[in-house]
Amino acid sequence: MNIPTLKYQSQAVSKLYFIAALCLFTGQILFGITLGLQYVIGDLFFPYIPFNIARMVHTNLLIVWLLFGFMGAAYFMVPEESETELWSPLFAKILFWVFLAAGVVLGLLAAVPSLFRHRREIARLAKELRHAGRPAPTVQPPVVAAPQTAPGSSVGLGI
Numbered sequence: 001m002n003i004p005t006l007k008y009q010s011q012a013v014s015k016l017y018f019i020a021a022l023c024l025f026t027g028q029i030l031f032g033i034t035l036g037l038q039y040v041i042g043d044l045f046f047p048y049i050p051f052n053i054a055r056m057v058h059t060n061l062l063i064v065w066l067l068f069g070f071m072g073a074a075y076f077m078v079p080e081e082s083e084t085e086l087w088s089p090l091f092a093k094i095l096f097w098v099f100l101a102a103g104v105v106l107g108l109l110a111a112v113p114s115l116f117r118h119r120r121e122i123a124r125l126a127k128e129l130r131h132a133g134r135p136a137p138t139v140q141p142p143v144v145a146a147p148q149t150a151p152g153s154s155v156g157l158g159i
Contacts, residue, residue: 008079010086016096017072024065031058053111060110064103071099 006012035054038044045054075092079085086092 008085010079010089010092011076013086013089013092013096014072014076016093017068017075020096020100021065021069021072024061024068028058028061028065031061057107057111060107068099071096 031054034045034049035051035058038046038049038051038054075086
């Protein structure tokens with residue numbers, strides 16, 4: 001049994017990108033299953049994973065795993081097509097970790113404020129439900145006087 005090896009050592013950089021793409025794809029599938037179940041069972045994971053957050057993560061994971069897959073393909077094919085090693089495989093690995101960290105940070109920055117806003121809304125609704133049995137204080141609207149017109153003046157077309 002002959003195990004094929006890489007023609008260029010710098011092609012090994014693409015392995016990081018492909019593994020990350022597969023992990024992100026798995027995450028997208030899990031969030032898709034979660035969304036489908038939340039659509040059928042309305043309050044599944046309700047306070048923990050709101051539907052709008054899961055939808056956002058599911059859609060963004062699609063974009064990011066495709067990006068990592070294309071970058072991995074580029075790092076695999078460029079040495080093959082140019083018939084030379086990459087200039088700096090270390091730079092490609094650093095770029096991988098920078099992109100991965102940026103994706104995590106930006107994902108958290110996008111999801112966390114929405115979670116806090118969602119939880120504040122739940123707390124507000126719970127407070128309203130607690131006070132639902134009590135009669136609401138009635139406030140009389142102010143009485144607005146009708147405009148006074150002089151006797152014999154016509155209103156409307158100005159005739």
